[in-house]
Amino acid sequence: MFINLSVFGFFNDWITHFLNVPGAHIWVYVLLGAIIFIETGLVIFPILPGDSILFFVGSMVALYPNKLSLVGLIVTMGLIAFIANVVNFEIGRKFGSVLPEHPKLSRFLKPEYMDEAHQFFKKWGSWAIFLGRFMPIIRTIVPFTAGAGKMPHKKFLFFNFIGGFAWVTVALGAGYLFGQVPFIKKNFELVMIAIVVVSLLPALLGVAKRYFEGKKA
Numbered sequence: 001m002f003i004n005l006s007v008f009g010f011f012n013d014w015i016t017h018f019l020n021v022p023g024a025h026i027w028v029y030v031l032l033g034a035i036i037f038i039e040t041g042l043v044i045f046p047i048l049p050g051d052s053i054l055f056f057v058g059s060m061v062a063l064y065p066n067k068l069s070l071v072g073l074i075v076t077m078g079l080i081a082f083i084a085n086v087v088n089f090e091i092g093r094k095f096g097s098v099l100p101e102h103p104k105l106s107r108f109l110k111p112e113y114m115d116e117a118h119q120f121f122k123k124w125g126s127w128a129i130f131l132g133r134f135m136p137i138i139r140t141i142v143p144f145t146a147g148a149g150k151m152p153h154k155k156f157l158f159f160n161f162i163g164g165f166a167w168v169t170v171a172l173g174a175g176y177l178f179g180q181v182p183f184i185k186k187n188f189e190l191v192m193i194a195i196v197v198v199s200l201l202p203a204l205l206g207v208a209k210r211y212f213e214g215k216k217a
Contacts, residue, residue: 028057029076032073033076035050036080036081036084039084040164041088051136051167055178058177058178059179060175060179061179062177062179063179074173077172082165085129085160085163085164088143089144090147091147092143092145092149117144120142121145126159127159130163131163
């Protein structure tokens with residue numbers, strides 16, 4: 001006798017039950033906001049998959065429109081993303097020459113991350129603050145690099161503002177449109193699989209890149 005268990009189906013049922021609890025949707029805002037702030041505000045956490053989580057929550061909005069607000073999420077997460085980058089910028093401004101050399105923190109601020117961010121900033125200038133939002137790891141390191149390089153506050157705040165809101169709008173909006181597809185509504189487990197794959201891809205590609213570079217060396 002075989003028992004067929006679906007992990008993703010169980011999770012889907014759990015989400016449905018969770019959102020039907022009065023006030024539970026507030027925790028979606030709290031947890032998502034915490035992830036966005038940690039990833040983009042604290043420079044030592046560049047590997048959190050903020051865009052994938054935003055996409056997932058956008059899909060949840062399409063499936064549970066009575067529980068979650070797309071506009072409310074865009075406004076809230078946009079502000080959190082903006083504030084987090086300001087914190088990151090100030091950290092870079094005050095400790096930009098110290099943290100990368102710290103014996104423990106340097107394990108998170110890897111030289112290849114810093115070099116990539118410096119090259120990206122050198123290529124795009126101020127627009128790196130905007131464009132970097134859409135690139136994992138880069139979006140965490142670039143504000144720090146801008147602060148360490150003493151980028152003018154007004155210029156940083158402008159590109160940070162439009163970049164932060166553009167990022168959350170695109171990620172949440174894409175997830176929302178994806179969740180509107182009738183097939184996806186009936187097979188929400190596929191969204192979970194896609195989120196896992198997308199979240200792991202940058203890390204897997206980074207490992208593969210370092211492996212092949214090591215073999216060449």
